Structures are given as C-alpha cells and as structure tokens.
Amino acid sequence: MLRRSDINLIQKSLADLDAARDSVFEASRISVRFSGRAIIELHRGDLQRAGEHLKSAEDALRDLEKMLRKREELKCLGNVTLAYQEYAEAKLLYSVMTEAKIPSLSEVGVDIEPYLLGLLDFIGELRRLCLNYLRAGQTSKAEDSLRMMEEIYEELYSIDHTAIISNFRHKMDTARKLVEATRGDVVTEVRRLSLETALKSYERRLLKKTET
Numbered sequence: 608m609l610r611r612s613d614i615n616l617i618q619k620s621l622a623d624l625d626a627a628r629d630s631v632f633e634a635s636r637i638s639v640r641f642s643g644r645a646i647i648e649l650h651r652g653d654l655q656r657a658g659e660h661l662k663s664a665e666d667a668l669r670d671l672e673k674m675l676r677k678r679e680e681l682k683c684l685g686n687v688t689l690a691y692q693e694y695a696e697a698k699l700l701y702s703v704m705t706e707a708k709i710p711s712l713s714e715v716g717v718d719i720e721p722y723l724l725g726l727l728d729f730i731g732e733l734r735r736l737c738l739n740y741l742r743a744g745q746t747s748k749a750e751d752s753l754r755m756m757e758e759i760y761e762e763l764y765s766i767d768h769t770a771i772i773s774n775f776r777h778k779m780d781t782a783r784k785l786v787e788a789t790r791g792d793v794v795t796e797v798r799r800l801s802l803e804t805a806l807k808s809y810e811r812r813l814l815k816k817t818e819t
Contacts, residue, residue: 624678624680627674627677627678627681628678628681628684630674631671631674631675631678631681631684631686631687632684632686634667634668634670634671634674634690635667635671635684635686635687635689635690636686636690637663637664637667638664638665638667638668638671638690638693638694639664639686639689639690639693640664641660641661641663641664641667642660642661642664642690642693642694642696642697643693643697644660645657645658645660645661645664645697645700645701646696646697646700646732648660649697649700649701649704650732650735650736650739654701654704654705657697657701658701658705660697661694661697661698661701664693664694664697665694665716667690668690668691668694671687671690675687688720688721688724691717691718691721691725692717692720692721692724692725692728693725693728694715694717694721694725695715695717695721695722695724695725695726695729696725696726696728696729696732698710698715698716698725699715699725699726699729699732700729700732700733700736702714703733703755704736709755709759720772723763723766723769723772723775724772724774724775724778726759726763727763727775727778727779727781727782728778729759730756730759730760730782730785730786731781731782731785733752733753733755733756733759733789734752734756734785734788734789736752737749737752737753737756737789737792737793738789738792740752741792741793741796744800746793746796746797746800749793749796750793750797752789753786753789753790753793756782756785756786756789757786757790759782760779760782760783760786763779763782764779
C-alpha cells in the first residue's frame with residue numbers, strides 16, 4: 608500500500624505544477640496577444656501604439672521568465688516558444704519600420720529557436736508591407752522589402768542543423784513560396800508602371816505634333 612504521506616505529497620506537487628502551468632499559459636497568451644496587436648498597428652502606420660503594445664508584450668515575457676525560473680520544466684511548453692516567437696516577429700517588424708534595420712539576436716532578446724522562427728514569420732510581414740507599398744505606388748520601397756525577404760531567406764537557408772528545430776523546414780518552404788510570389792508581384796507592377804510611363808510619354812509627343 609502507498610503511504611498516505613506520499614499520496615498527499617504527490618497531490619500537492621501536482622496541484623502546484625498545474626497552477627504554475629496555468630500561470631505560464633496566461634502570461635504566454637497575454638504576450639502573444641500584445642505582439643499581434645503591435646503587428647496590426649505597424650501595418651496601420653501607428654508606430655506609437657505599436658510600441659506600446661510591444662512594451663506590454665515584453666512585460667508579459669518578463670513575468671513569464673520569473674515563473675520559468677521557478678519551474679524550468681515548463682520552459683519547453685509550446686505556448687512558451689510561441690510567445691517568444693511572436694514577440695520576435697513583432698520586434699523585427701517594429702525595428703525595420705522605425706530604424707530600417709533588422710535587429711540582432713541579442714537586440715531582440717530571445718533564444719535562438721524563437722528568433723529563427725520569428726524571422727521566418729517576419730518574411731510574411733515583409734510581403735504584406737511590400738504589397739502595401741505597391742498599392743501606394745511606392746515601388747522603390749516595395750523593392751527594398753523584397754530584397755530584405757530574399758536576403759533573410761538565403762541567409763537562413765545557409766544555416767546547418769536546422770532540422771532539429773520543430774517546424775523550421777515547413778516555415779522555410781512557406782517563406783520560399785512567399786518570396787517567389789512577392790518577386791512576381793513586384794516585377795509585374797514595375798513593368799506595368801514602366802509601360803504606363805512609356806504610353807504617357809508617347810501620348811504627349813503625339814499631342815505636341817497635332818498642336819504644331
């Protein structure tokens with residue numbers, strides 16, 4: 608028979624672990640939510656609100672880290688990785704839109720795995736940015752965004768041993784398709800604008816001839 612003292616100890620230990628897991632999940636959800644809001648505001652062009660949401664996401668991560676220092680066994684939970692990954696993605700986009708640069712691993716302040724996964728998701732945000740520039744007729748900025756997408760993909764592709772990172776290969780495949788689709792969109796729009804400019808120039812020359 609099991610000792611009653613052992614059963615009580617096991618019960619208390621499991622209850623404490625369950626409560627700690629719930630707290631970790633909640634902090635992770637809060638961080639993910641604010642990171643998502645930051646990205647939305649960045650695409651809307653509201654950098655101030657985006658910065659505020661990013662700060663809230665970071666604060667939630669700091670709370671999360673305090674919990675994980677007491678319960679390191681919970682660090683491998685998928686929600687935890689997702690929280691850091693979403694924060695990295697938002698931080699990358701914020702830095703590009705405010706400082707026109709990709710922040711380093713230490714500047715983002717997350718571990719290697721969420722940084723790499725965040726970079727791959729960031730390629731999708733760059734596509735959205737690129738399409739917004741195309742709609743606004745800002746082809747030069749669109750080309751800059753495409754170039755950044757291509758460089759990130761190529762640099763990540765050159766890294767060895769990424770197979771040990773869960774979901775990395777799938778995200779790489781998705782990123783490649785996004786880069787190819789965006790390249791096609793940019794080329795098509797640049798050609799369209801070039802043709803439009805040539806036609807307008809031709810029309811002006813015709814108009815001058817008819818006036819003379």
